[in-house]
Amino acid sequence: MLKAFAGIGIQYVQIFHYDQGGCTCSACAPWGINGGILADREYAKAVREVFPRAKIIFSLWRYDIFVSGEWEGIFKILETPQDFADVLVISLGDLDKVKNRTPGNLPVCSFPEISMCGITPWGGYGANPVPGKFSAFWQQGRKILSGFMAYSEGIYEDFNKVLCLQLGWDSSRKPEEILEEYFSFHFGARGGEEFRKVVEILEKNLYHDALIEQNGKNYSAYDLQSVKPSEPWTLRHRIKLPADPEEAANLLRELEQRLPAWARSSWRWKLFRIRGELDKELARQEGKSTEKAEEYFRELEKIYFLNLEQTIPALTPPNGETWKKKVEMNSDRDGVL
Numbered sequence: 489m490l491k492a493f494a495g496i497g498i499q500y501v502q503i504f505h506y507d508q509g510g511c512t513c514s515a516c517a518p519w520g521i522n523g524g525i526l527a528d529r530e531y532a533k534a535v536r537e538v539f540p541r542a543k544i545i546f547s548l549w550r551y552d553i554f555v556s557g558e559w560e561g562i563f564k565i566l567e568t569p570q571d572f573a574d575v576l577v578i579s580l581g582d583l584d585k586v587k588n589r590t591p592g593n594l595p596v597c598s599f600p601e602i603s604m605c606g607i608t609p610w611g612g613y614g615a616n617p618v619p620g621k622f623s624a625f626w627q628q629g630r631k632i633l634s635g636f637m638a639y640s641e642g643i644y645e646d647f648n649k650v651l652c653l654q655l656g657w658d659s660s661r662k663p664e665e666i667l668e669e670y671f672s673f674h675f676g677a678r679g680g681e682e683f684r685k686v687v688e689i690l691e692k693n694l695y696h697d698a699l700i701e702q703n704g705k706n707y708s709a710y711d712l713q714s715v716k717p718s719e720p721w722t723l724r725h726r727i728k729l730p731a732d733p734e735e736a737a738n739l740l741r742e743l744e745q746r747l748p749a750w751a752r753s754s755w756r757w758k759l760f761r762i763r764g765e766l767d768k769e770l771a772r773q774e775g776k777s778t779e780k781a782e783e784y785f786r787e788l789e790k791i792y793f794l795n796l797e798q799t800i801p802a803l804t805p806p807n808g809e810t811w812k813k814k815v816e817m818n819s820d821r822d823g824v825l
């Protein structure tokens with residue numbers, strides 16, 4: 489497979505030890521410093537052969553989660569000469585572990601989790617702007633990290649993408665400035681200050697979880713396959729809204745009046761508008777859906793090109809009818825029927 493891409497001169501190849509594979513059997517354990525390394529040596533050899541100038545990014549993501557001893561072990565392994573790691577990638581939660589020295593003194597990068605944070609299903613309620621959280625990411629990470637990897641799961645976090653790329657470019661940039669630029673560039677109007685206020689509220693009100701309740705148990709989008717389609721269930725929206733959702737929705741309505749038609753009908757704008765309206769509607773009903781809310785969920789389905797057979801539950805906006813179909817299809821969290 490590597491040979492098929494030989495002509496394009498790939499500069500970086502990543503080796504991830506979890507999600508893309510991994511094994512916790514006793515022969516491989518601890519995978520990240522035993523079975524995984526055996527595979528990595530072969531993999532790295534093949535990479536060096538086809539792309540002699542490529543650097544290998546070696547992931548320590550999820551080390552010590554499934555088995556222990558991986559962090560300690562990798563410090564030891566990378567002390568000796570090796571040919572399978574040039575750059576390390578870690579999760580931000582592990583920043584402390586590399587504060588004083590890094591395994592093998594290798595440069596370390598991380599990736600901001602802009603997608604699956606706070607709202608389940610991801611993007612299920614519209615936009616999820618979190619400028620406060622990512623400014624903190626840069627404040628913590630900039631002295632230790634050599635950079636970051638761009639990582640995205642959908643279009644609903646478009647603003648977070650722009651923010652992270654801007655802060656990666658220049659960590660001294662102010663998130664407020666980036667927000668105002670985003671507003672004027674994508675929506676072609678003045679109103680950055682009000683938009684900042686909206687985003688401040690949406691970030692405070694980030695937590696959302698759609699839950700199916702059946703026989704006293706709750707099932708989230710990760711676990712829809714455990715719901716029994718033949719028995720009655722109800723869908724609730726568990727949301728935490730410490731800031732005023734009415735204020736955000738009203739500001740968004742006012743702002744919309746000023747936008748040119750092209751901006752008003754753009755998916756970027758609609759994602760904000762829908763989030764504002766949904767929060768307001770669901771807050772009024774204490775997490776119970778309404779016909780209006782269902783319409784907003786359906787609009788999100790259109791924006792995301794939802795495919796009932798293929799879109800995984802964790803990416804399916806929690807419209808009652810659609811979730812009913814998903815439950816009846818009995819697909820697991822990865823969408824496998």
Ligand SMILES: [Zn+2]
Nearest residue numbers: 511513515516
């Ligand atoms: Zn194994």
